[in-house]
Amino acid sequence: MAPYKDNGHLTQHQNNFNHYLSKARMTIECAFGLLKARWRSLLHLLPMTSVNKILQYIVACCVLHNICELRGDACNEPLTEISLGERAVRGLVNDVARTRVANAKRDRIALSLPLIQE
Known part of the structure; x- marks a missing residue:
């Protein structure tokens, strides 16, 4: 989702939206950065055509990532976007x-x- 372009005439609701979107985007980008560092297959387009399968794949990566974190398996590989x-x-x-x-x-x-x- 894109923020409103700030041309100096944004309403309070639009500025408010941009603020919340920025906070959410930073959190999400950090989370995906961690996932991509651990699961390198997420760096590239998934070779799937089904949106449901892509969603399931990402959720599976999240679950496995959390298991690794709980067991203390640190991921120290550098990530290149x-x-x-x-x-x-x-x-x-x-x-x-x-x-x-x-x-x-x-x-x-x-x-x-x-x-x-x-």
Whole structure:
């Protein structure tokens, strides 16, 4: 999900949404970074066409990761991310229709979030 572009005219709800999204994104990126460091197959597109299978694969990686963590199996391998250019080449760039749907969802979420008291 993309944040609202800050052109100096964002509403309080839009700024609020950007704040919550940023906090959530940082947490999620750290979690996926840990998963990718341990399960290198997640670094590349999964060779699956079924969304359900991809979801199950990621959940399985999470469960196995948690088991490893509970047993003290540290993962110290360096992680190298794929570049944005590689992602585009691999076909991960959103098309216009998906962007419109995502923006509509973002608007609904922004209006439902509690406002930050500054």
